[in-house]
Amino acid sequence: MRLLLRRDRIVLPIWVVALALLPVAIANTMADLYPTAADRQSYIDIVTANPTFLALYGHAFGHSLGAITAWRLGGTVLFVGLASLLTVVRHTRAEEEAGRRELLGATSAGRQAPLLAALLVTFGADLALGVIAAASLVAYGLPVGGSVAFGLSWAVFGWAFAALAALVAQATEGARAARGISITLLGLCLVLRMAGDVGKEEGPSWISWITPFGWIQHIHLYGDHRWWIFALFVGVVAVFVAFALALSARRDLGSGLLPTRPGRPSASRWLHGPLGLAWRLQRGTLIAWSFAFAALGAILGGIAEGGVEVIRDNPQLEIVVARLGGSSGIADTYFAAVMGLLGLVASGYAIGAALRLRGEETSGRAEPVLAAPVSRQRWAASHLAFAVLGPAVLLAAAGLSAGLAYGLSTGDVGKELPRVIVAALAQLPAVWVLAGISAGLFGVLPRIAASVGWAFLAACVLLEEFGRPLQLSERMLDLSPFAHLPKLPGDNVSAAPLLWLTLLAASLIAAGLLGLRRRDVL
Amino acid sequence: MNDMDAISVSGLVKTFGKTRALDGLDLAVRSGEVHGFLGPNGAGKSTTLRVLLGLIRKDSGEARLLGGDPWRDAVKLHRRLAYVPGDVTLWPGLTGGEVIDLLGRMRGGLDKSRRADLLERFELDPKKKARAYSKGNRQKVALIAALASDAELLLLDEPTSGLDPLMESAFRGCIEEEKSSGRTVLLSSHILSEVEALCDRVTIIRDGKAVESGTLSELRHLTRTSISAELARTPSGLDGLPGVHDLHVDGNRVRCQVDAAGLDRFLAHLTPFGVRSLTSQPPTLEDLFLRHYGAEGQDMQEYGRAHRAGVAR
Numbered sequence: 014m015r016l017l018l019r020r021d022r023i024v025l026p027i028w029v030v031a032l033a034l035l036p037v038a039i040a041n042t043m044a045d046l047y048p049t050a051a052d053r054q055s056y057i058d059i060v061t062a063n064p065t066f067l068a069l070y071g072h073a074f075g076h077s078l079g080a081i082t083a084w085r086l087g088g089t090v091l092f093v094g095l096a097s098l099l100t101v102v103r104h105t106r107a108e109e110e111a112g113r114r115e116l117l118g119a120t121s122a123g124r125q126a127p128l129l130a131a132l133l134v135t136f137g138a139d140l141a142l143g144v145i146a147a148a149s150l151v152a153y154g155l156p157v158g159g160s161v162a163f164g165l166s167w168a169v170f171g172w173a174f175a176a177l178a179a180l181v182a183q184a185t186e187g188a189r190a191a192r193g194i195s196i197t198l199l200g201l202c203l204v205l206r207m208a209g210d211v212g213k214e215e216g217p218s219w220i221s222w223i224t225p226f227g228w229i230q231h232i233h234l235y236g237d238h239r240w241w242i243f244a245l246f247v248g249v250v251a252v253f254v255a256f257a258l259a260l261s262a263r264r265d266l267g268s269g270l271l272p273t274r275p276g277r278p279s280a281s282r283w284l285h286g287p288l289g290l291a292w293r294l295q296r297g298t299l300i301a302w303s304f305a306f307a308a309l310g311a312i313l314g315g316i317a318e319g320g321v322e323v324i325r326d327n328p329q330l331e332i333v334v335a336r337l338g339g340s341s342g343i344a345d346t347y348f349a350a351v352m353g354l355l356g357l358v359a360s361g362y363a364i365g366a367a368l369r370l371r372g373e374e375t376s377g378r379a380e381p382v383l384a385a386p387v388s389r390q391r392w393a394a395s396h397l398a399f400a401v402l403g404p405a406v407l408l409a410a411a412g413l414s415a416g417l418a419y420g421l422s423t424g425d426v427g428k429e430l431p432r433v434i435v436a437a438l439a440q441l442p443a444v445w446v447l448a449g450i451s452a453g454l455f456g457v458l459p460r461i462a463a464s465v466g467w468a469f470l471a472a473c474v475l476l477e478e479f480g481r482p483l484q485l486s487e488r489m490l491d492l493s494p495f496a497h498l499p500k501l502p503g504d505n506v507s508a509a510p511l512l513w514l515t516l517l518a519a520s521l522i523a524a525g526l527l528g529l530r531r532r533d534v535l
Numbered sequence: 536m537n538d539m540d541a542i543s544v545s546g547l548v549k550t551f552g553k554t555r556a557l558d559g560l561d562l563a564v565r566s567g568e569v570h571g572f573l574g575p576n577g578a579g580k581s582t583t584l585r586v587l588l589g590l591i592r593k594d595s596g597e598a599r600l601l602g603g604d605p606w607r608d609a610v611k612l613h614r615r616l617a618y619v620p621g622d623v624t625l626w627p628g629l630t631g632g633e634v635i636d637l638l639g640r641m642r643g644g645l646d647k648s649r650r651a652d653l654l655e656r657f658e659l660d661p662k663k664k665a666r667a668y669s670k671g672n673r674q675k676v677a678l679i680a681a682l683a684s685d686a687e688l689l690l691l692d693e694p695t696s697g698l699d700p701l702m703e704s705a706f707r708g709c710i711e712e713e714k715s716s717g718r719t720v721l722l723s724s725h726i727l728s729e730v731e732a733l734c735d736r737v738t739i740i741r742d743g744k745a746v747e748s749g750t751l752s753e754l755r756h757l758t759r760t761s762i763s764a765e766l767a768r769t770p771s772g773l774d775g776l777p778g779v780h781d782l783h784v785d786g787n788r789v790r791c792q793v794d795a796a797g798l799d800r801f802l803a804h805l806t807p808f809g810v811r812s813l814t815s816q817p818p819t820l821e822d823l824f825l826r827h828y829g830a831e832g833q834d835m836q837e838y839g840r841a842h843r844a845g846v847a848r
Contacts, residue, residue: 187627187666275662276629280636284629290637294626377624381677384588384618384690385641388610533591 028096029138033145037153040082042482053081064320065347068207071230079159079235090170091203097135097171098178098195104131105182128261135175143168159235166229169246173225174199176253183260197305202226204312211320287387291395299403302362306411313351314415317344318422345503348436355411356440357474359404363448364466367400371455371462374535389529400448405441412437436501442514443494449521456528541566541688541719547596549582556582558743564721569714571734572723579743580723581621584692614643617681621692623673625665631676632661638680650683656705671697682709689720707733727821759792761816767809776801
């Protein structure tokens with residue numbers, strides 16, 4: 014376990030501290046913006062009627078400072094779950110694949126030790142996160158009970174997804190699949206909560222009881238705490254961990270539950286060069302993500318009308334509605350927000366696709382390809398094609414299904430579908446810039462390509478989602494390529510930012526290819 | 536630099552940060568020969584191969600491969616060569632057969648009958664996915680992919696390190712065939728018996744420099760023959776002879792190491808005492824190897840003897 018702690022000694026503390034301090038920062042901003050109880054009450058009433066915010070943050074339970082802070086952070090707990098599951102997968106399947114687990118398994122550490130160690134480290138980190146968050150909130154002045162409940166809720170949420178990842182990791186054939194499935198489940202939980210919230214005036218529907226995001230809401234943080242929900246969390250964690258341990262005991266090292274099936278004795282027609290190879294390696298991920306995006310789009314598009322209806326039918330909000338541009342204006346804001354989120358997620362895919370090159374290089378799998386009459390450019394381009402075209406496919410799929418779903422629910426597919434698709438595809442230049450950063454670094458400074466590439470995405474997420482609440486300056490917000498995109502649908506389409514973002518991305522990729530040509534390949 | 540050389544390297548220098556991996560290396564591989572490349576771990580063998588493949592760029596010195604520059608003309612030259620890496624990592628989701636075909640296609644074509652023949656000789660199941668292969672099997676995949684191509688130059692980095700003796704002999708058979716069809720082979724290996732059996736010429740590298748290069752017979756010249764004799768009478772005066780080392784006289788038994796130059800005089804001195812039995816072991820590459828790996832001035836006889844005793848189980 015000490016080994017694990019050593020290996021993660023930089024990344025894990027950063028996650029923990031960054032996430033733990035976010036709540037108090039948000040609380041601070043909220044206090045600044047809405048100093049009196051009356052301010053907060055009206056803010057919450059207006060905002061939770063808007064389907065965009067309902068989807069993003071869910072229903073609020075109360076209007077104290079603590080309550081609205083907790084409400085605003087309802088979606089952020091996603092990152093706690095993400096960090097936890099990534100850590101667990103990293104220390105279970107990924108370790109095996111690197112062969113390091115064999116090294117450990119040969120010592121007296123015991124069969125279950127790696128899994129237990131991974132879980133302990135992650136649980137510990139989550140707990141630390143919760144404690145720091147709670148402490149900082151108490152120090153800020155919020156009520157102790159609520160703060161403790163808040164911190165604890167984040168901790169157990171992280172535990173839940175750590176345990177889930179541990180279980181999934183036992184069943185899959187590799188680290189990549191384990192990550193993919195766990196992240197998909199995390200996303201599914203989020204979307205279910207969204208679906209459960211939007212379209213209901215009084216409170217979340219029964220759907221939100223299916224997902225851990227919903228459970229956190231139901232604790233009623235800073236309100237009448239329902240402590241038994243923690244028991245629910247712990248119970249779920251215990252079940253997952255028990256299953257994970259049981260499966261781990263039965264599984265052979267390096268394989269999943271299912272035995273590896275034999276494959277083709279000779280290569281198909283498509284596997285004839287670096288592009289064919291790249292397709293073979295990347296197709297699983299691309300196909301899975303496409304389905305996920307299509308499903309996400311359908312759900313998010315489908316619930317939109319319900320939310321808009323609520324506002325439309327509320328006489329008290331008439332003025333607000335008019336100011337927001339009518340019900341179509343409300344829907345536009347909603348889709349703009351949703352597409353922005355999807356753009357960030359698509360960037361995650363694109364960065365992953367680009368960084369495959371680094372993985373191939375460090376694992377030694379690039380060697381035989383580069384020892385063949387294949388130029389480095391051709392090899393790199395074969396994978397970068399996925400980083401560029403892949404997100405286009407994903408966003409098109411999401412845009413298509415969202416537009417269809419929304420159009421069908423409003424009865425006007427012809428009008429809504431193109432607007433939504435364009436809104437989705439408009440994210441591409443920003444996605445390409447993020448992919449370009451990773452590609453450029455891979456060519457010029459490969460050792461930091463992964464860490465800096467992902468850090469950039471994290472920074473963009475921070476800026477996009479928390480930039481305004483944290484009252485960051487305009488100049489800081491402008492650092493994110495997403496800030497420069499037109500807010501479609503609805504906004505004026507100005508080609509200029511799209512063009513220069515695309516140009517920037519192209520130059521970054523070109524710089525990467527040039528750098529690759531000049532440097533040593535591991 | 537000779538036009539007949541498939542590979543010629545002179546004064547090659549490569550530094551990684553503070554480490555000087557290659558320190559003025561010279562290497563010449565003639566067309567059509569099987570050239571052995573020997574050295575301890577970290578001596579620079581893999582680094583040299585990677586420079587020749589255009590994967591890393593030399594800091595200074597000259598390197599020519601098949602008449603071209605390995606860095607600038609990499610893609611063009613790679614069409615004419617095949618490479619087997621030291622540590623074979625494959626794509627876990629692909630089967631062995633798929634990898635062989637893929638590598639062959641990238642190189643420009645694969646001889647199907649030869650592929651089938653090699654699969655049989657090395658007893659490899661092409662339907663298994665790469666993640667299910669052992670290290671030796673992964674190596675076989677890389678070997679078959681290289682041997683089935685019609686490359687004129689083969690660059691092999693410890694190709695048999697994971698293979699069992701049966702497969703090793705299959706490998707040797709293949710290399711003999713390659714040689715007879717006129718291909719050039721650069722074989723980097725630790726297995727001395729293999730190098731002795733297959734290679735025409737050998738270069739020994741240590742700390743980034745070539746310390747010895749030539750045919751085996753030329754190199755043997757430089758080592759000592761170990762002599763063990765049983766005599767009729769107790770000998771004397773042996774220690775005064777030039778070129779005699781590590782002399783042990785045990786009653787009528789004599790054991791020692793004799794330089795090639797002093798062998799004649801030694802035997803002449805020995806025969807008057809009445810030789811009853813005589814065992815002489817020709818210097819093996821191992822002796823040569825160990826002599827060069829030892830620290831300067833250290834007596835390597837003990838090493839050699841212990842090693843030999845261990846090997847001759």
